[in-house]
Amino acid sequence: MARAATTADAFNAVAEPRRRQILDALAGGERAVNDLVRMLGLAQPQVSKHLRVLREVGVVDVRDEGRQRLYRIDGRALKPIHDWVKNYERSWTERFDQLEAVLEDLEQEEKGAGGGDE
Amino acid sequence: MARAATTADAFNAVAEPRRRQILDALAGGERAVNDLVRMLGLAQPQVSKHLRVLREVGVVDVRDEGRQRLYRIDGRALKPIHDWVKNYERSWTERFDQLEAVLEDLEQEEKGAGGGDE
DNA sequence: TTGATATATTCCCATATAGGAATATGATTA
DNA sequence: TAATCATATTCCTATATGGGAATATATCAA
Numbered sequence: 001m002a003r004a005a006t007t008a009d010a011f012n013a014v015a016e017p018r019r020r021q022i023l024d025a026l027a028g029g030e031r032a033v034n035d036l037v038r039m040l041g042l043a044q045p046q047v048s049k050h051l052r053v054l055r056e057v058g059v060v061d062v063r064d065e066g067r068q069r070l071y072r073i074d075g076r077a078l079k080p081i082h083d084w085v086k087n088y089e090r091s092w093t094e095r096f097d098q099l100e101a102v103l104e105d106l107e108q109e110e111k112g113a114g115g116g117d118e
Numbered sequence: 119m120a121r122a123a124t125t126a127d128a129f130n131a132v133a134e135p136r137r138r139q140i141l142d143a144l145a146g147g148e149r150a151v152n153d154l155v156r157m158l159g160l161a162q163p164q165v166s167k168h169l170r171v172l173r174e175v176g177v178v179d180v181r182d183e184g185r186q187r188l189y190r191i192d193g194r195a196l197k198p199i200h201d202w203v204k205n206y207e208r209s210w211t212e213r214f215d216q217l218e219a220v221l222e223d224l225e226q227e228e229k230g231a232g233g234g235d236e
Numbered sequence: 237t238t239g240a241t242a243t244a245t246t247c248c249c250a251t252a253t254a255g256g257a258a259t260a261t262g263a264t265t266a
Numbered sequence: 267t268a269a270t271c272a273t274a275t276t277c278c279t280a281t282a283t284g285g286g287a288a289t290a291t292a293t294c295a296a
Contacts, residue, residue, distance in 0.1 A: 002281035003121065003253045004134065015133040016122065016284080020202065027205065033243060046285065048244050067242050067293040075209025082203045084138065087145065089200060091193025120251035121283045134254080151273060164255060166274050185263045185272050 007056040010077045014059070018042065019050050023073060026060065032068040125174040128195045132177070136160065137168050141191060144178065150186040 006012045014020050018040070025031060025039050033051065037044045051071055054060040058077035063070045124130045132138050136158070143149060143157045151169065155162050169189055172178040176195035181188045 001254050002279095003124070003283080005282065006121075006284095011135075011138075012133045015129045017129075018284090020129075023206070034241090043286075044243070045245080045287085049284075052244080069243065073206065073209055075206040078203055078206050079210045081199070082207060085196055085200045085203065088141070088191065088193040088196050091191055092197045119284055120249090121253080123252065124254095136254090152271095161256075162273070163257085163275080167254080170274080182263095187273065 006053050010057050010059055010081055013053050013057040014078070014081070016050070016053075018046070019054055022047070022050055022054065023059065026071060026073045030063070030070045030072040032065075032070055034068075036071070124171050128175045128177055128199055131171050131175040132196070132199070134168070134171075136164070137172055140165070140168055140172065141177065144189060144191045148181070148188045148190040150183075150188055152186075154189070 004012055006016065014023070021040055022036060025036055031039075033044065033047055036042075036047050036051075040047065051060060051062075054071075055062060058074060060071050061074045063072070122130055124134065132141070139158055140154060143154055149157075151162065151165055154160075154165050154169075158165065169178060169180075173180060173189075176192060178189050179192045181190070
């Protein structure tokens with residue numbers, strides 16, 4: 001089996017940096033495809049393809065406006081990511097970092113000193 | 119160019135469901151590889167391979183303990199994910215959902231009524 | 237209808253998997 | 267040293283890209 005499809009879920013979809021860039025660009029509000037092309041300096045087909053992936057996992061919505069297609073974020077599909085990663089939030093708080101540092105120091109000592117004397 | 123390496127960053131590393139399972143299993147504390155094998159019902163080589171990816175992006179740390187290798191979470195590498203997704207948090211709050219619903223209704227109306235009469 | 241603008245899709249290809257099986261490496265004990 | 271337990275690595279393969287180029291589709295203007 002190969003890697004899961006990028007359209008499998010939001011986790012896979014936003015693992016691609018360009019797609020996160022697109023979402024960041026859309027954070028300011030609705031945008032047409034060509035706006036995104038200009039903002040990100042990517043080729044138009046690439047942008048359309050990324051937008052399609054984002055649409056398939058429900059992270060963006062589209063709306064037709066004349067010959068343009070306006071995309072906007074529908075962040076509800078991002079909630080599972082937030083919910084998952086939130087569980088680890090305490091692991092990078094300052095106090096936890098200090099704990100980590102202590103554990104790492106202990107580990108180093110363990111390695112460096114085979115028993116203590118000589 | 120193909121997809122980015124899973125070891126490129128934490129986003130790619132945790133896009134794989136099994137790796138999130140492993141992290142979830144490690145949330146309870148340090149575990150040996152075989153513990154994870156038993157807990158998750160995966161093959162040992164697969165677990166070792168996933169652990170390697172997680173290690174390469176810095177999400178887990180290892181410690182040698184006799185013939186076992188004890189893995190534990192170092193969530194600091196997950197912070198970028200949290201930071202990124204947190205910017206979209208407001209987009210799934212209840213009030214925002216209501217706004218989305220309104221916008222979607224407007225869009226539907228737009229489609230349904232080509233002009234009004236006839 | 238013809239031309240122009242805005243997007244989407246298709247084709248092709250190099251690349252990076254993720255899992256299964258077999259095997260290698262390391263540490264512990266008899 | 268041999269046997270064993272715990273992990274890691276290698277080899278193989280099917281699969282899913284993501285980008286570039288070319289092209290198709292849709293809408294608006296003349």
